[in-house]
Amino acid sequence: MTEPTPATPGTAAPAPLLGASDIRRLAEEIGVRPTKTLGQNFVIDGNTIRRIVSVAGIHADETVLEVGPGLGSLTLGLLDAAKAVVAVEIDPVLAGKLPETVKAWRPDASDDFHLVLADAMKVTSLPVEPTALVANLPYNVAVPVVLHLLQHFPSLQHGLVMVQDEVADRLAAGPGSKTYGVPSVKAAWYSSMRKAGVIGMNVFWPAPKISSGLVSFTRRAAPVTTASREQVFAVIDAAFAQRRKTLRAALAGWAGSAAEAERCLRAAGIDPSARGEVIDISGFARIAEAHAIQEV
Known part of the structure; x- marks a missing residue:
């Protein structure tokens, strides 16, 4: 030893x-x-x-x-x-x-x-x-x-x-x-x-x-949102799967259509022509929340 x-x-x-x-x-x-x-x-x-x-x-x-x-x-x-x-x-x-x-x-x-x-x-x-x-x-x-x-x-x-x-x-x-x-x-x-x-x-x-x-x-505390962590992380994965695309295009598959992606983005207060690289965690949480509310 x-x-x-x-x-x-x-x-x-x-x-x-x-x-x-x-x-x-x-x-x-x-x-x-x-x-x-x-x-x-x-x-x-x-x-x-x-x-x-x-x-x-x-x-x-x-x-x-x-x-x-x-x-x-x-x-x-x-x-x-x-x-x-x-x-x-x-x-x-x-x-x-x-x-x-x-x-x-x-x-x-x-x-x-x-x-x-x-x-x-x-x-x-x-x-x-x-x-x-x-x-x-x-x-x-x-x-x-x-x-x-x-x-x-x-x-x-x-x-x-x-x-x-x-x-x-x-x-x-x-x-x-x-x-x-x-x-x-x-x-x-x-x-x-x-x-x-x-x-x-x-x-x-x-x-x-x-x-x-x-x-x-x-x-620190997670963002205040009604969306779950899994729902927010799904948005993040989709947003960065094709980095050069706008969020409207990148989230089309996740949301079900480009139109639904745009609706969620606008409801979250985010420009649909923006890219994932400029959105913070709170923004992704708002996008997920907007989609979750629509599903309900």
Whole structure:
């Protein structure tokens, strides 16, 4: 079992975190090689971990949800800042090793660590109620994971996720931006999101070919509307399915006809010749509401 390197006597060093040699040694002990399929890129730099935890604004009384803890790089930093950490890991080999690592490196916090072996996209309950989400998310599933967790865990009030830099821009984009799209609008149903920084490639093992972005979010109330979330999201999907089309044309299939789409848009106070890229979440909610009322 890998043990932490002790601090030099007489110094007030911060709690040790996993470095590059520690990560590689832990991986070797369990015969793990990071896989592209699971989007495994392990953070090997302690300063990056401290930066993530600091920007996340975790309080000492919080329970943090971490998705994809891997070998435990971020987990240890979160345990230093929070009351408890619940980690969801899909890889059984990594999940089997993680409690040992926590016990070796943070023996006083091992009782505050909870591990769930599961696919984060299928998790709808946890052993403890999380108040914050902090995670280094696999690039290929980042957006659906964030949306799933915000939907099923209303106790999540804020958080910070590390995703592909391009995805970070999309999540944080506002109406009128070139990167504004489905992820931007759906995320806005649950929270306000902002770009909180960029992480280089050399702090990961293996190093990805692109930079990562940090996205900070704060929970807020959903738009006031009689339409359901599913109804609003259906409008969003239709509006961005063909980005170059006007909303009147893009929503024709969803509404049943271009004429009905125009009626809904005008009822929502939206120009039928506008495109989805300029409409905020409240606007999409009004469109869905106008159609739902007509159906009734």
